[in-house]
Amino acid sequence: MPPAVRFGVNYTPSEGWFHHWLDFDLDSVRADLDSIAALGLDHVRVFPLWPYFQPNRTLIRPRAVEQLVALADAAAERGLDVNVDGLQGHLSSFDFLPAWTRTWHRRNLFTDPDVLDGQETLLRTLAAALADRPNFIGMTLGNEVNQFSAGPHPDPDRATPDEIDSWLGRMLAACEEGAPGRLHLHAEYDATWYQDDQPFTPGQAARHGAVTAVHSWVFNGTAQRYGRTSVPSEHHAAWLVELSKAWAGDPHRPVWLQEVGAPAPLVPPEHAAAFTEATVANALDCPDLWGITWWCSHDVARSLADFPELEYGLGLLTNDRKPKDTALVLERAARGPSSTPAGRGTALVVPADPAVRSRCAPGGPVFEAFFRLVADGARPTAVLDTRAGDPEHLAARGITETVTPDQVLEGGTRS
Incomplete structure (x- = not known):
């Protein structure tokens, strides 16, 4: 039997947000963790x-x-395992980069030799500090660091896909050196899957590290275009999970839904629980899902200024650690019986060329075709156009039929 799907949360401290590291209060942290553990995560x-x-x-x-x-x-002490993001990086619209990489010391985050040495040392140090802790899952290189590598960032650190490939390999090796055998990975926001000029590619996401991480946010145009209760909005996380499998070398590579949340006002607070329930249920219908980690644990305090409005209310719990309806939905899923979803025999053909990956984004023909299939009752996955004619690959993934976007959208014949 495959292991049960993991349920967790991205920990946002209830007091001081991530600035709590400046005034670290272990008693406050313990109280936060108590409120998380009480949900069965x-x-x-x-x-x-x-x-x-x-x-x-x-x-x-x-x-x-x-x-x-x-x-x-x-x-x-509360039965919670820990994954640590090393290079923060970018969180909730704010960049947190050390002064030795910016302005008068401006150096590229992905190519400068001195910066790489510093990053490598930090990742190795953090991993080594936790290596003997049984509850240490492993390192994530950083939170959505691909947002620094291209637009729409106002001051990007430009790099080529080959340079990013080298950066990923070196940083993951530093994590492994610090904590051998742990689950080390990298994680990007969905520009990796949707943005044509993004140097972090789908192939890198699906082949570097121990698992593939996807971050699903419907404020990327999905909810705006299709509506909060639409098939695309409620299945967006499942789409990214299945899309990622097209590029994986291992036919059963685990996929971690590492960030997903219910952003207001596109998902109003009174509808957040229903959105959460649908999103979780649809993700759980994806084979080889490693886990679901909700964003986030606690609300951002209104006393803190300049956050985008949606960031203040994303928590499963309030600032006084009271669970919301969304928390109760996740608790039911975490405490409920585990089951293994059936395989997905129908595969939508997607382009292997990252220069046209926008076809997979909201409004694109691949995106539209996938959700046409879902709306018609199918449970599709995805396969690269370069692999769609490979019987060995299809058999390894349990794919029994392939269909192109044109066939779906024009009502043609499947193969």
Whole structure:
């Protein structure tokens, strides 16, 4: 039997947001973790802010590392495993990059030799500090670091796909050196799957690291175009899970739905529970799902300024640690019986060329075709056009028929 799907939450401290590292209060952290564990969840993803942990390229603050370990130990006491994002990076519309990479010290995050040395050292140090903790899942390189590599970022660190490939390999190797055998991975926002000029490619996402991570947000045009109760909105997370499988080398590579949430006002608070229930149920219908990690644990305090409005209310719990209706939905799923979804025999053919990946984005013909199939009652997956005629590949994935977007949208014959 495959392992049960993991259920967790991205830990947003109820006091001080991620700035809590500046005034670390272990009692407050413990109270937050108590409220998370009470929901029956089994892991948290935590975010040490890069400038606070490595304010100088050759200085990693020992006290900050000790606090991270203390948080992990407090989580273990409550039955929670911990995944750590190393390079923060970017969170909730704010960039957190150390001064030694910006302005007067402007250096490329993905290609500068000194920056790479510093990043490598930080990742190895954090991984090594947690390597002997049984509840340490592993490292994620950073949160959606691909947003630094291209537009719409206002000051991108440009790199080629080959340079990103090298960066990923080197950083993941540093994590493995620090904590051998753990689940080390990288994670990007959906420009990897949808943006033609994004140097982080789908192939990299699906082949580097121990699992593939997808981050699903319907404010990317899905909810705006199709509506909050539409098939595309309620199945968007499942789409990214299945789309990612097209590029994987392992036919049963695990996929981690590492970020997903119910963003207001596109999903109004009174409808957030229904959206959560549908999103979780549809994701659980995807074979080889490693886990679902909701964004996020606690609301952002209204006393903190300048966040986008949607960020303040994304928590499963309020600032005083009271569960919302969305928390109860996730709790039911986490405590419910586990089951193994059936395989998906119908595969939609998607382009292997990353230069046309926008065809898979909201409004694109591949996206439209996938959800036409879903609306018609099918349970499709995805296969690259370069593999659609490979019987061995199709058999390994349990695919019994393939269909092109044109055939779906024009009502043609499947093969």
